[in-house]
Amino acid sequence: MTWWSRNTSSQSRRDLALRWVARASSVLSAAVILLIFLFLLQEAAPALANIGISRFFTDTSWHPLSAQFNLVPMLMGTVLTTLGAVVIATPLGLAAAIYCVYFAPRGLATWYRRLIELMAGIPSVVFGLWGLVKLAPFIGQLGGSGQNLLTAMIVLSLMILPTVMLTTCSSMAAVPPELLRGGAALGLNRWSVVRRIVLPAARGGIGVGILLATARAVGETMAVLMVAGNVVEIPTSLLDPVRTLTANIALEMGYATTAHRSILFASGLLLMGLVACVALVAEVRKRSPHEL
Amino acid sequence: MNSETRNDRLSLSFSRRFGPELATVLTGIPALVVAGMFGWILADILYHGLTQFSWAFLTSAPEDAGRQGGISTILVSTLMILGITLIIVVPVSLATAVELAERRSRSVRFDRLVRRSLDVLAACPSIVFGLFGNAFFCVYLKMGYSILAGGLTLACMVLPLLIRTSEQAIRAVPDEYRHAAASLGLSRWTTLFRIVLPAALPAMAAGLVLSIGRALSETAALIFTSGYVTRSPESLFDSGRAMSVHIYDLAMNVPGGNPRAYATAATLLIVLLVINGIAVRLTRIAGLTLNPSLEKNH
Secondary structure, eight states: OOOOOTTSTTOOHHHHHHHHHHHHHHHHHHHHHHHHHHHHHHHHHHIIIIIOTTHHHHSSSEEGGGTEEOOHHHHHHHHHHHHHHHHHHHHHHHHHHHIIIIISOHHHHHHHHHHHHHHHTSOHHHHHHHIIIIIHHHHHTTSSOSOSHHHHHHHHHHHHHHHHHHHHHHHHHTSOHHHHHHHHHTTOOHHHHIIIIIHHHHHHHHHHHHHHHHHHHHHOOHHHHHHSBOOOSOOSSTTSOBOOHHHHHHHHTTTOOHHHHHHHHHHHHHHHHHHHHHHHHHHHHHHOGGGO | OHHHHHHHHHHHHHHHHHHHHHHHHHHHHHHHHHHHHHHHHHHHHHHHHHTTOOHHHHHSOEEGGGTEEOOHHHHHHHHHHHHHHHHHHHHHHHHHHHHHHHOTTTOHHHHHHHHHHHHHHHHSOHHHHHHHHIIIIIIISOOOSOHHHHHHHHHHHHHHHHHHHHHHHHHTSOHHHHHHHHHTTOOHHHIIIIIIHHHHHHHHHHHHHHHHHHHHHOOHHHHTTTOOOOSOOSSTTSOOOOHHHHHHHHHHHSTTOHHHHHHHHHHHHHHHHHHHHHHHHHHHHHHHHHOHHHHHHO
């Protein structure tokens, strides 16, 4: 770490300008999130004040044009799709990451990692297109149109898999090599080393990865919008269509006015709060020293 | 307690007998499933997209709601949105990254506040950016559905990513460089622009390229800020449709739009593949410029 004291001769006018520009920029960058929060709050305020949060749960249905604002089906949609995606992606991602780091031949592992990194950057709309055109008809053979909860879960799990895998890989790579060598010296084979040493040591990091993946699943819009069917009802089976909070915003923002628009902003605020909490918990846990 | 140790011993002997082979199979199959699904997606988009693809597709305007014709106007809109985003986001994130990486000793609390804010910003769902962009840029600042509003919304969105990658790039420059500069009596300005930033350039470029990829992938934040209009935008205040929005609209709202949606998706995918390749290459170059010894040793 290097710093210059304030009163050395190197403190020229350009340095001063540089300092203020840098300081102003970082204030601006930090203020963006505050600005987003304030504007969402301002737009959501009429709904929160005049309609009240309780009516989001007690109204008979979601018919915003006739002032019925029951958000429960959308909440359930978000919870169910997210839960399903995490349940599918966690074991798959963990196993694949373990394979990639400890069992795959080296050249294969490099390419595998590169594929996963690439998939992390694929637009959600492309996942959605594939899900809509290829996966939905496939799932549709089980019954219904194929645009349903199950399809949404699968597409969403594919989208969060890279997050799970990449964080798992890096937290496993962060396990001190002495531990591995110690295990090997005690005569443990590779699988035992992974199960008894690596996984317990990397548990914290893996947990953070799953949290981040959950946040991503909650906030995902386009892919879910394209494959979930978007019918406002609480699904009773995996083959029922669902509508998530995010999809609801994307579908109705275009024509929503007054109270309706305000409610969409309120649900945006809810999403933001939810995801921000998860992200903060993840960040705090990532930095805590207990992780090993 | 006793039974647990017994179980442990049993599972230990079990894993010793079947250990590596069984474990390789048990973890290899999920890995294969994941790779298979991803391979299916990539192959599907590229195969069906590229059979539709031609030079004329890139250079002609969409017709019949996008069922016919190409995506030239869409490309123009996309590039204009991207341009706005970069013009805003590059200087701001560069300066913020310098603040965070080079002045760590000044105020820990301020740094932590900025970092936390950026973490939350990075985690915000894209639809939230769409809502915000609509309320702030389109309505409050009266930009309407426009390229400008879309670009500014995207700028807010890629800001945390670009700041983080730039900060890491600057931090990766060895402190010896700064010590040497300080011992020569160079000012901060000179140290930064002549020594630190040039050394950090490849890694920063990799971050920039990744940010461009992120901006190109975005859909939900653009639908309600830059809008749907397929015409070629005449100014920054016109509405314009980005590629990802075009894919969405063709697939969902235009019956018979799937072939063109596939072709657009393949175009976008190829651009992203190139971007990914460039980023990987740049990261490798960055590793070599900062640690030339690595090359000799390995």
